[in-house]
Amino acid sequence: MMNFDYVRPLTVAEAVAAASEKGATYLASGTNLLDLMKGGVCHPRRLVDVTRLPGLGRVEYLADGSVRIGALVRNADLAHDAEFVRAFPSVAEALLSGASAQLRNAATVGGNLMQRTRCAYFYDAPSACNKRWPGAGCDARQGENRLHAVLGWSEACIATHPSDFCVPLVALDAVVEIEGKSGRREVALEALHRLPGDTPERETLLDRGDLIVALRLPAEARAFAAHARYIKVRERTSYAFAVVSAAASLRIEQGTIREARLALGGVAAKPWRARDAEQSLAGVAPDVAGFREAARIALADAKPSGDNAFKIELAQRIVVRALTLASAGTPTRIPALPGSPFSSGVRHVA
Amino acid sequence: MSLELTRDPAHLRHGSNIGQPLTRRDGVLKVKGQARYAADNHPAGMLYAVIAVSTIARGRVTSLDVDAAKRYPGVVDVMTPSHKPPLAEDPDGKPNPFAFKMELLQNDEVRYANQAIAVVIAETLEAATEGAALLSPQYHTELARVGLDGAESYVPPVVGIGNPAVVQHGDVDAALAGASNRIEATYETSAQYHNAMEPHAMVAAWEGDKLSIDTPSQGMAMAQMRLGGLLGIPPGNIYIRSPFLGGGFGSKGLVSGPQVLGIMAAKLVGRPVKLVLRRDQMYGPVGHRPPTRQTLRIGTDSEGRLTAIDHHAKVTTSTFDDFYEPAADASHTLYASPAIKTSHEAVRVDSGTPLFMRAPGEATGSIALESAIDEIAVACGMDPLDFRLKNYAEVEPISGKPFSSKALRQCYAKGAERFGWARRPLAPRQMRDDDGFLVGWGMGTATFPALMFQAQARAVIRSDGSGVMESGAHDMGQGAWTALAQIAADGLGLGIDQVEFRSGTSDLPDAGIAGGSAHTATAGAAIHNAGAAVIAKLADLATNDQRSPLFGAGNTGVIAREGRLFRRDDETRSESYADILTRAGVAEIEASGGGAADPAAQSSYAMHAHGAVFAEVKVDPELGQVRVTRLVGAFAAGRIINPLMVQSQLFGGMIWGVSFALHEEAVMDHRSGRILNANLAEYHIPVNADVPSLDVLTVDEHDPHVNALGIKGVGEIGVTGSAGAVANAVWHATGVRVRRFPIRIDDLLTGL
Numbered sequence A: 001m002m003n004f005d006y007v008r009p010l011t012v013a014e015a016v017a018a019a020s021e022k023g024a025t026y027l028a029s030g031t032n033l034l035d036l037m038k039g040g041v042c043h044p045r046r047l048v049d050v051t052r053l054p055g056l057g058r059v060e061y062l063a064d065g066s067v068r069i070g071a072l073v074r075n076a077d078l079a080h081d082a083e084f085v086r087a088f089p090s091v092a093e094a095l096l097s098g099a100s101a102q103l104r105n106a107a108t109v110g111g112n113l114m115q116r117t118r119c120a121y122f123y124d125a126p127s128a129c130n131k132r133w134p135g136a137g138c139d140a141r142q143g144e145n146r147l148h149a150v151l152g153w154s155e156a157c158i159a160t161h162p163s164d165f166c167v168p169l170v171a172l173d174a175v176v177e178i179e180g181k182s183g184r185r186e187v188a189l190e191a192l193h194r195l196p197g198d199t200p201e202r203e204t205l206l207d208r209g210d211l212i213v214a215l216r217l218p219a220e221a222r223a224f225a226a227h228a229r230y231i232k233v234r235e236r237t238s239y240a241f242a243v244v245s246a247a248a249s250l251r252i253e254q255g256t257i258r259e260a261r262l263a264l265g266g267v268a269a270k271p272w273r274a275r276d277a278e279q280s281l282a283g284v285a286p287d288v289a290g291f292r293e294a295a296r297i298a299l300a301d302a303k304p305s306g307d308n309a310f311k312i313e314l315a316q317r318i319v320v321r322a323l324t325l326a327s328a329g330t331p332t333r334i335p336a337l338p339g340s341p342f343s344s345g346v347r348h349v350a
Numbered sequence B: 001m002s003l004e005l006t007r008d009p010a011h012l013r014h015g016s017n018i019g020q021p022l023t024r025r026d027g028v029l030k031v032k033g034q035a036r037y038a039a040d041n042h043p044a045g046m047l048y049a050v051i052a053v054s055t056i057a058r059g060r061v062t063s064l065d066v067d068a069a070k071r072y073p074g075v076v077d078v079m080t081p082s083h084k085p086p087l088a089e090d091p092d093g094k095p096n097p098f099a100f101k102m103e104l105l106q107n108d109e110v111r112y113a114n115q116a117i118a119v120v121i122a123e124t125l126e127a128a129t130e131g132a133a134l135l136s137p138q139y140h141t142e143l144a145r146v147g148l149d150g151a152e153s154y155v156p157p158v159v160g161i162g163n164p165a166v167v168q169h170g171d172v173d174a175a176l177a178g179a180s181n182r183i184e185a186t187y188e189t190s191a192q193y194h195n196a197m198e199p200h201a202m203v204a205a206w207e208g209d210k211l212s213i214d215t216p217s218q219g220m221a222m223a224q225m226r227l228g229g230l231l232g233i234p235p236g237n238i239y240i241r242s243p244f245l246g247g248g249f250g251s252k253g254l255v256s257g258p259q260v261l262g263i264m265a266a267k268l269v270g271r272p273v274k275l276v277l278r279r280d281q282m283y284g285p286v287g288h289r290p291p292t293r294q295t296l297r298i299g300t301d302s303e304g305r306l307t308a309i310d311h312h313a314k315v316t317t318s319t320f321d322d323f324y325e326p327a328a329d330a331s332h333t334l335y336a337s338p339a340i341k342t343s344h345e346a347v348r349v350d351s352g353t354p355l356f357m358r359a360p361g362e363a364t365g366s367i368a369l370e371s372a373i374d375e376i377a378v379a380c381g382m383d384p385l386d387f388r389l390k391n392y393a394e395v396e397p398i399s400g401k402p403f404s405s406k407a408l409r410q411c412y413a414k415g416a417e418r419f420g421w422a423r424r425p426l427a428p429r430q431m432r433d434d435d436g437f438l439v440g441w442g443m444g445t446a447t448f449p450a451l452m453f454q455a456q457a458r459a460v461i462r463s464d465g466s467g468v469m470e471s472g473a474h475d476m477g478q479g480a481w482t483a484l485a486q487i488a489a490d491g492l493g494l495g496i497d498q499v500e501f502r503s504g505t506s507d508l509p510d511a512g513i514a515g516g517s518a519h520t521a522t523a524g525a526a527i528h529n530a531g532a533a534v535i536a537k538l539a540d541l542a543t544n545d546q547r548s549p550l551f552g553a554g555n556t557g558v559i560a561r562e563g564r565l566f567r568r569d570d571e572t573r574s575e576s577y578a579d580i581l582t583r584a585g586v587a588e589i590e591a592s593g594g595g596a597a598d599p600a601a602q603s604s605y606a607m608h609a610h611g612a613v614f615a616e617v618k619v620d621p622e623l624g625q626v627r628v629t630r631l632v633g634a635f636a637a638g639r640i641i642n643p644l645m646v647q648s649q650l651f652g653g654m655i656w657g658v659s660f661a662l663h664e665e666a667v668m669d670h671r672s673g674r675i676l677n678a679n680l681a682e683y684h685i686p687v688n689a690d691v692p693s694l695d696v697l698t699v700d701e702h703d704p705h706v707n708a709l710g711i712k713g714v715g716e717i718g719v720t721g722s723a724g725a726v727a728n729a730v731w732h733a734t735g736v737r738v739r740r741f742p743i744r745i746d747d748l749l750t751g752l
Ligand SMILES: Cc1cc2nc3c(=O)[nH]c(=O)nc-3n(C[C@H](O)[C@H](O)[C@H](O)COP(=O)(O)OP(=O)(O)OC[C@H]3O[C@@H](n4cnc5c(N)ncnc54)[C@H](O)[C@@H]3O)c2cc1C
Pocket: A025, A026, A027, A028, A029, A030, A031, A032, A033, A034, A050, A071, A097, A098, A099, A100, A103, A106, A107, A108, A109, A110, A111, A112, A113, A114, A115, A116, A162, A163, A164, A165, A210, A211, A212, A213, A239, A240, A241, A242, B681
């Protein structure tokens, strides 16, 4: 049998200790990890089940206006938390655009951040994959790769990070709280995921034993609540990963964009923050010309990694769309088809 | 077996059962989880078998670590090419045209990815699964041949079931040369896998040379024949229970290799064995719809009258067997053209053998033909419906035979009216909705042959006045338990609750194969005839008995209704079944009946169901994402036995059409030949949010020629027409003609 130990620690310290051994992996709801184990992609020697850890299942609204989300909060619970939706509507919309209702009911915040790529060759154990087997080569590079990365990829790996949730989070300067062998530390979510370079097997900056305990959104992120959207193009209307997605948040004062936040999903090994594009928007009027320029800047460094040049064009158009929708104002309710271009109430740029 | 019926008032109808919209009689069982599917069975002492499958597409297995697997706790045995029960017949033989070659561990050869290379049998499913992983096969790998350009092509000997690969009628080239309007276009369709909800399963138990199996089957008698041949036992020694199938779509029409492996495993270990395919293991050994590349050349005169249709299809098949998707044959029957040519070429690739998948040939051919008809209508400056009406085939184009019935004109008219087609602007990209989405309207013609196979049924009337009808039919979810019971009730002149309908096991009379959309027609005809035969016997008893009020009426002089026989010329004189039998001192009488096509009618008439499908799509003008928002289908399919079941079949078919046009595609690595999306997360089919408001209309059709009941099939026709309608609507919305299916955002984006 693919034998492994299963432990269910009751304190964070025990969890960290248990996971600090070679071959140990945290198990949250398992919606990703168990599939990987069954497919022969991951072979953990020890599963450290974190779902019973105390205190990680809360959403706390702190006095300074920030919010702290425990790593075990379920995706669905967060997306339906009324205060959270009011303050961070694009994050809720992104969550609800992901997976299916059943999966969202199970999936945890920590698991969502740490989910692995959907690169089919990564999942296909007989294929060569540098992520699974450093140095083995990358079968995606010359393979069926129309959905692979167009930004930040390397010859070693062209996979994308699949999370929807992470895209608005990274735009809004989310911070990850990590408990490790040497205590607690914080990193910007933007720094959590790494680009592949020559070491695609190192996907995040977590070290062995590091446990994500919480995610924080700073008070400043609330300032975008009136103009925040997440838009995701998929190959069917629901229950599909993003071909490309974008989260746009604007702070508009007197008809001028004061501050813009922009991030892309499905384009790189990490949720892709487009800072230069954000800069270009600051101080301009929220109009199509400015949005197009921002889109151009956001994708300026993009290059196809295979049969996927269309994603560069598509990404620019999604950026324009997300910005257009954000500038029109956050809808009073999350649309019935969250993140979908087909959510109603949208007037297109002709 | 017979169903425990519910006493829902909806079932308490008297008089004519045919035509009533009864809800499915097995519905409550299914909702309660009490309907027992093959894999739900656990005979005492049962072991679990798991197949190990190849990860290469071509080559040989050079080693298997059988010892490692055997050492694993719980593993009982490992079946390999060198350790397996003998077979009486070569699984690579072709005892009949419906026998397809299968991998039963006859050697170490690997001919496609996901082929079974060993079977591990264990006390638990987990142990068997782990044992299969421990085999760690080593291979000698050869370069896989993948895709439509993977090898040299050739002209196949036949396509479909014995159809000629090339059919020529008139001079297509000359007609094209002289045509006023012409189009030539090439369309590609993707490989698709059936993906029935229920995976193929086998629970097998041997007793001496008798075999009892639970397995989903669309054709139990054929399965008995095939299994009997392979196993070297009389087909009658094989007892199959197949009361419910969780979908088949053609993939359960013929027994597949893994199902036979389950039986062999049971033989090997001398205990009952269960073998169930994993989802990913269904992408290989159970058939699929091959990819196609189809070129259509169409010409018309200056008034938009067709002068030529040339339909050429390239398809893949396996390297070791012959099934050729008859895609181009879709052009044989629909449109009147003095010159029609259809031709096929094939490529042998390292895949499993493609097989029948819901509307095999009709579906692939239809999306290409209906797209091309749309393109030529555009070239002629004509509305696509006007174009189709102008080229309406009054007789079957190539054969010249009259249609046994063809209410397609009414389908066009009714469907168009319901849809609002008259308001459609001719030019593309003219319509937007309030939100600015591009809106497009497209249509397609649906057609499917009205086939019949052969079936038997046995009818009984008992002295308590109740009836029994037996026919080993197959309910794949389409509603055979219900529709056939309705026919049985009418055939026996009883209410449906007075009839015990026995079905779903192989010891009953052979109901033929549930395929080709022919099950209701074929088994229905047998049931109808068995009913008529037993009523005739009953009438004999009564009319020859002086004590009966029917005495002297003669066989033809009575009618059966509501459990009584009435004198035809004087309905005040009647007698109940119970009285007739009781007086005669007979506990029950029985008779048999058969159903089969009438060769005379078949040679005189062309027999097809028809339909017209209208689609509305919305397309995001910048992002290219497509959504179908409306589908209206009007179908003429002979007599409708149960409007609810028929509607569901047509809904399902139309949803398959949406899937074909926009979603469904097996992605195969062009080097390894492995399928990269062999799971239901990434093999996209429509989810609820992709299924629009569906509207199905049926048009009355009284067809005196197809069979006594006038039934044509409805199982497959819904796919045809619908896929093309969606594709044409995408063009109408955007002005971009995508000729590769499913339509991808990549293909739309640049043109938007
Ligand atoms: C069919 C399907 C469709 C999906 N579609 C989408 C989609 O459209 N969009 C989308 O964004 N996602 C999608 N997902 C992915 C889904 O969001 C993830 O599977 C889920 O969020 C993972 O959460 P989990 O709690 O189950 O994590 P697990 O599977 O338990 O863990 C995932 C990984 O995270 C690690 N981990 C978990 N918790 C912690 C922690 N606290 N600290 C450190 N490491 C941790 C685990 O070790 C493991 O490596 C889909 C998944 C499936 C199966």
